[in-house]
Amino acid sequence: MDTSQYLDIFLDESKEHLQNLSDQIMDLEQNPENMDTVNEIFRAAHSLKGMAGTMGYKRMQTLTHDMENVFSEVRNGTFKVQPGMIDILFRSLDALEEYVDNIQQTTDEGTNDNQDLIDALNSILKNNGEIKPVEKTQGAAKQADTAQQAAGEGADGKQAKWGEIKISDTEKMLVEKAYNEGLKAYGITVYVEEACVLKAARAFLVFKALEKLGEVIVSNPTAQDIEDEKFDLTFSLIFISGNTVDEVRAAVKSVSEIEEVFCDTYELKADAAAGHQEAEHEKAEESAPEQPKPAAAAAPTATPAPAPASAPAAASRPAASKPAGKPVVNRTVRVDIEKLDNLMNLVSELIIAKNSLIAATAAEGKGDNGNAVNEQIEYLESVTTNLHESVMKVRMVPIESVVAKFPRMIRDLSKKLGKKMELYMTGEDTELDRTVVDEIGDPLMHMLRNSADHGLEPNDVRVANGKPEVGSIFLDAYQDGNNVVIEVRDDGAGINVEAVRQKAIERGTVTPEQAETMTDKEIIDLLFLPSFSTAKKVSDVSGRGVGLDVVKSKIESLSGEVEVKNKFGEGSSWIIRLPLTLAIIQALMVVVGDEKYAIALGSIQTIEDVSPEEIKLVQAKEVIHIRGTVIPIIRLNNVLDIPARNEEGQNLTVIIVKKGDKLAGLVVDELIGQQEVVIKSMGKYIKVPKMISGATILGDGEVALILDTNALI
Amino acid sequence: MDEVKVMDEQQRNESLNRHVELDTTQFIVAQLGGEQYGIDIKYISNIIRMSRITRVPKVSDYIVGVINVRGVVIPTISLRLKMGLPEDEITKKTRIIILTLEQHESIGVLVDEVKEVVTLDEEHIERVGYEKDDKERFLSGVGKTEGRLISLLDITSVLADVMES
Numbered sequence: 001m002d003t004s005q006y007l008d009i010f011l012d013e014s015k016e017h018l019q020n021l022s023d024q025i026m027d028l029e030q031n032p033e034n035m036d037t038v039n040e041i042f043r044a045a046h047s048l049k050g051m052a053g054t055m056g057y058k059r060m061q062t063l064t065h066d067m068e069n070v071f072s073e074v075r076n077g078t079f080k081v082q083p084g085m086i087d088i089l090f091r092s093l094d095a096l097e098e099y100v101d102n103i104q105q106t107t108d109e110g111t112n113d114n115q116d117l118i119d120a121l122n123s124i125l126k127n128n129g130e131i132k133p134v135e136k137t138q139g140a141a142k143q144a145d146t147a148q149q150a151a152g153e154g155a156d157g158k159q160a161k162w163g164e165i166k167i168s169d170t171e172k173m174l175v176e177k178a179y180n181e182g183l184k185a186y187g188i189t190v191y192v193e194e195a196c197v198l199k200a201a202r203a204f205l206v207f208k209a210l211e212k213l214g215e216v217i218v219s220n221p222t223a224q225d226i227e228d229e230k231f232d233l234t235f236s237l238i239f240i241s242g243n244t245v246d247e248v249r250a251a252v253k254s255v256s257e258i259e260e261v262f263c264d265t266y267e268l269k270a271d272a273a274a275g276h277q278e279a280e281h282e283k284a285e286e287s288a289p290e291q292p293k294p295a296a297a298a299a300p301t302a303t304p305a306p307a308p309a310s311a312p313a314a315a316s317r318p319a320a321s322k323p324a325g326k327p328v329v330n331r332t333v334r335v336d337i338e339k340l341d342n343l344m345n346l347v348s349e350l351i352i353a354k355n356s357l358i359a360a361t362a363a364e365g366k367g368d369n370g371n372a373v374n375e376q377i378e379y380l381e382s383v384t385t386n387l388h389e390s391v392m393k394v395r396m397v398p399i400e401s402v403v404a405k406f407p408r409m410i411r412d413l414s415k416k417l418g419k420k421m422e423l424y425m426t427g428e429d430t431e432l433d434r435t436v437v438d439e440i441g442d443p444l445m446h447m448l449r450n451s452a453d454h455g456l457e458p459n460d461v462r463v464a465n466g467k468p469e470v471g472s473i474f475l476d477a478y479q480d481g482n483n484v485v486i487e488v489r490d491d492g493a494g495i496n497v498e499a500v501r502q503k504a505i506e507r508g509t510v511t512p513e514q515a516e517t518m519t520d521k522e523i524i525d526l527l528f529l530p531s532f533s534t535a536k537k538v539s540d541v542s543g544r545g546v547g548l549d550v551v552k553s554k555i556e557s558l559s560g561e562v563e564v565k566n567k568f569g570e571g572s573s574w575i576i577r578l579p580l581t582l583a584i585i586q587a588l589m590v591v592v593g594d595e596k597y598a599i600a601l602g603s604i605q606t607i608e609d610v611s612p613e614e615i616k617l618v619q620a621k622e623v624i625h626i627r628g629t630v631i632p633i634i635r636l637n638n639v640l641d642i643p644a645r646n647e648e649g650q651n652l653t654v655i656i657v658k659k660g661d662k663l664a665g666l667v668v669d670e671l672i673g674q675q676e677v678v679i680k681s682m683g684k685y686i687k688v689p690k691m692i693s694g695a696t697i698l699g700d701g702e703v704a705l706i707l708d709t710n711a712l713i
Numbered sequence: 714m715d716e717v718k719v720m721d722e723q724q725r726n727e728s729l730n731r732h733v734e735l736d737t738t739q740f741i742v743a744q745l746g747g748e749q750y751g752i753d754i755k756y757i758s759n760i761i762r763m764s765r766i767t768r769v770p771k772v773s774d775y776i777v778g779v780i781n782v783r784g785v786v787i788p789t790i791s792l793r794l795k796m797g798l799p800e801d802e803i804t805k806k807t808r809i810i811i812l813t814l815e816q817h818e819s820i821g822v823l824v825d826e827v828k829e830v831v832t833l834d835e836e837h838i839e840r841v842g843y844e845k846d847d848k849e850r851f852l853s854g855v856g857k858t859e860g861r862l863i864s865l866l867d868i869t870s871v872l873a874d875v876m877e878s
Contacts, residue, residue: 349784595768640770682769682779685820685875686788689771695779695786703767703781 007107010055012334013228014100017048018093022408025089029411032081042071047230048096057109060099066121067092073125088120090408160262162187162236165220171238174217175266178240183214185266186248189236196257200229205255213251214241233259238266337434340395347384347391348584348678352697354384355675359699385676388584396431396580399477399486402441403428406448410473413452420459420470421452427477432484436558436578440486443551447488447574448473450548455492455572465569467491484580489573495566497523524564528552559693561710563660585679587696587706589672590655593642596704597668598677598696603709605656605663607671612649624654624665631656634712635667639691645669657709664713679706737834740856742863743810743824746798750824751831751856751863752810758819759811760827763803776875777801780821782811789821790875796851801825812868820872831858838865 024041031037049064067089074081095114102110165187167175175185190206192199203226210216219226219237226235241248249263357380361373403425410423432440456462456471463469474489497520504510504526510518530549555562560578579602587598608626615622615633622633633654637644647669654665677696682688693708740751741760759782766778766789775794779786789809793801801807806826813819833856840854851874853867 352784642770680786682786683788683818683820685790685818685872686769686772686776686779688769691771692769695767697781697784697786701781702765703779703786705767705769705779 006055007103008334010051011100011104013051014048014096014103017044017051018097018100019404020044021048022090022093022405025086025093026407026411028081029083029086035075038071038074038081042068042075043230045071046232050229052099057099057103059111059113060096060103060109063092063095063099063114063118063121066118070121070124079124085124088117088124090412092117092121160187160189160236160264161234162189162220162238162262162266165218165236165238167218167238171218174240175238183240183242185217186239186241186245186263187236187266188239188248188252189234189262190252190258191234191260193257193259194233196233199231199233200227202255202257203227203231203235206252206258209251209255210237210239210241210248213243213248214239335394340391340434344391344395347388351384351388351584351676351678352699354380355699356701357699388676392433392580392584395434397434397437398429398431399437399440400428402437402444403475403477405441406445406475409445410448410452413449417453418458419452419456421456421473422470423448423473423475425475430477430479430484430486432578433580439554439558440576440578443554443576444475444486444488446548446551447576448475450574451488451490451492451572455490455494457493479580480577484578486576486578487573488576489571491571494568494570494572495524495527495564496568497566500524500526520566521564524566527564528562585677585706587675587677588655589675589677589698589704590636590668591670591672592636592640592668593645595640595642596672596698596702597636597640598675598704598706599655599657599666599709600693600706601674603657603659605658608654608656608665610652610654610665612652615652626656626665629663631663631665633665633667636707637667637669639712657713659710659713662713664709666707666709666712677704677706737832738838739830739832740863740865741810742828742831743792743808744806744826744828745792745796745824749828749861749863750792751833751865752812752822752868753865754830756812756814756868757810758813761809761811761821763807763809763823777823780809782819782821785819787811787819787821789823791823792871793823793825795871795875812872814869814872820875831856831863833858833863 021041021044024037024044028034028037028041045064045068049061049068052058052060052064070085070089073079092114095112095117098112099109102108178185188210190203192202196202207216207223207226216223216237216239219235221231221235225231239248243251245263245265249261252258252261252263354377358377361377406425407423410421414421451473452471456473457465457467459469459471462471472491474487476485476487476489478485500523501515501518504523505512505515509526509529515523528548528551552562555576555578558578560576563575563577564572565575566572586601588601588604590597590599606626608624610624614624616625617623618630622635623630624633625631635644636642652667653669653671654667656663656665675698679694680696682692682695690711691708692705693711694706695703696706698704739754741754741757743750743752761782764780766780768778769776769788775791777789777791779788781787791801793799801823802825804825808824808827809821810824810827811819811821837857838854839857841852851867851871852864853870854865856863856865
């Protein structure tokens with residue numbers, strides 16, 4: 001069977017499962033007794049195994065199978081989780097990740113059997129689990145799982161399991177109402193054939209068949225899980241219908257690849273207790289979508305919200321009180337990023353076309369019907385602006401997908417470096433453009449490693465300095481106006497500015513005289529130069545002198561900036577500032593000489609009309625005094641090599657721009673006005689100076705360059 | 714903007730197929746000063762008339778600026794300056810040849826005039842090895858057709874040089 005069309009889904013879901021596993025195993029390390037976590041890991045490993053098997057990735061399947069076995073035994077209480085086990089599990093996760101990476105690149109899982117890991121996992125089973133089912137075939141293991149889920153009943157038989165469905169008050173009411181209306185409630189348990197490849201599709205057909213006869217009010221697993229194929233060979237549901245048992249059974253049986261159907265009338269009594277139990281200790285995730293979601297089931301491409309681990313839990317609260325019949329979980333569609341890029345390009349084209357239209361009507365002058373046209377253009381403008389915003393929003397994803405791997409990384413670093421440390425993260429739900437999120441992982445990882453390796457002192461030094469033994473690293477993300485700020489902070493030693501100064505002199509980066517006059521901030525900026533590392537010894541983790549310069553250039557390529565705040569002895573914080581959007585900005589169009597330039601509106605503070613007398617010289621540099629602030633003047637024609645216009649004695653138009661807490665005044669010849677501009681790349685054949693951040697196409701088809709005022713200040 | 718689309722993919726393939734057994738290459742012949750240069754047609758995506766060029770400050774002098782070709786911003790170089798010839802004189806015949814070596818990466822090349830398309834088979838091309846520092850290192854050989862000599866440009870090395878500087 002050709003499964004290639006499911007490859008994307010397989011990859012996405014595998015990654016989700018792996019991340020989930022990683023999180024849960026981290027959790028397990030902290031709370032080895034937590035059975036919820038063990039169950040969750042078991043489930044994730046099991047789904048992963050099933051998916052890998054379906055796709056024909058045997059090695060991946062074998063490894064997950066052995067992991068699953070271990071958890072199966074932990075779950076049964078045969079043995080407990082031990083620290084050594086966690087390491088093996090993490091290594092197994094790494095191996096699985098490798099498989100998935102290979103599959104993503106070549107659609108093949110590679111040839112690494114990871115036999116050492118498999119042996120290690122099996123030896124865990126042998127040493128602690130006595131005569132436990134290491135050698136069981138996969139099928140047998142599966143049956144055992146099913147049996148376990150059947151809450152301790154006989155291991156061999158298929159049976160009606162709808163009795164186990166826990167129903168909430170809302171559903172109870174629905175059942176009662178049905179009986180009052182003369183309808184019947186049925187419990188149905190469906191077994192799918194073991195050979196069935198698309199279980200979810202079969203389940204979907206079962207749901208569809210049933211919906212012709214009545215209403216599915218609850219299912220186990222939930223409709224969402226069934227749709228995502230997060231179930232074994234069986235699922236159960238409670239169903240309200242006016243038809244007879246036989247008709248219902250026949251309807252289910254009519255779906256192919258269904259092995260067996262158990263169906264009987266559903267009595268309310270038995271589950272009152274179960275409902276209580278659920279309130280007490282049932283996991284949020286299981287109780288979450290305990291209502292029918294025929295609509296969700298009807299859309300096979302719909303997937304759980306981007307963060308499936310947390311979303312159902314969050315959704316479960318309001319779900320319980322809402323009337324049944326409405327989808328609870330956000331319905332989402334996975335879209336290829338290329339399609340979105342395409343859409344974005346079209347929106348850009350539209351904006352350019354709109355700008356041309358404005359330019360054209362302005363050139364035509366105000367004709368008789370000028371007003372009507374202008375009105376329509378304004379309307380068009382608001383529509384395109386909204387359209388642009390919507391497309392931007394679609395492209396926004398939470399940074400969670402990149403930062404989620406960091407706790408694990410810090411844990412490993414902590415072991416490797418022999419330092420105790422803890423990572424605290426906030427704002428994982430902060431959203432950024434997808435392309436930025438994809439790129440931001442490496443720089444962040446670099447900075448975290450830096451903090452862990454150079455920032456934090458060894459534990460004994462910390463204690464001697466009166467700090468808590470365990471070092472803290474913080475990763476905070478938040479939105480600030482049109483920027484997203486990601487801050488990596490540690491409570492370590494901070495940067496020793498003097499050491500950097502010495503190093504810079506030693507290396508000949510600066511002369512001793514220069515070093516004398518440099519501020520601390522300027523010294524710290526030296527760290528971002530290529531091949532500048534102050535680490536005394538080169539370690540595996542960081543300190544090879546590549547890193548911060550790479551971080552800086554990466555961030556700058558994303559039109560962002562890095563800033564360092566440092567307090568020697570108390571720690572340092574690295575602040576990354578990234579623009580929310582990359583493609584379209586509001587800009588002020590100006591004229592210098594006879595060339596047009598765009599300046600991002602976000603950086604502009606004010607525009608001043610300055611008479612030539614107001615310009616003073618301070619240290620041979622031109623400045624102006626505006627409302628108590630001395631602001632240096634930059635004459636754009638000089639910077640851009642444009643001959644000056646001969647306008648002696650005339651007032652100057654000065655645009656006051658801001659970078660961080662610094663201001664500067666840019667002298668331009670004319671202002672054109674505010675305009676939405678689409679940022680276009682200039683291609684790799686041209687190395688533009690830093691002060692040009694890109695180009696844009698004006699309404700009349702002319703290309704104008706966009707000035708990066710940050711590079712000018 | 715007047716555009717002269719050279720050939721679409723299909724036509725190109727057809728013409729290539731016709732000559733496939735002869736091992737021939739098609740070149741666009743461009744005039745540059747007193748000499749004629751041939752550019753392999755497979756790199757050429759478009760030839761446009763002179764359009765408004767936006768100067769880019771602080772770049773090598775042979776980069777004349779950027780142009781807008783159907784919504785894409787494309788850097789443009791002066792082949793004259795790159796080849797060490799006197800600066801371009803813009804006339805009615807001036808053309809910009811758009812070269813596309815890889816997807817989404819194009820560059821415009823300013824030439825005095827575009828003459829014609831010639832088909833050369835391998836036996837009419839004289840491959841010459843040029844010294845590394847020679848200004849003729851951008852040539853891959855000389856083609857002979859109807860008694861004329863055409864210097865064949867090695868576009869990849871021209872662009873590699875542009876990328877380096």
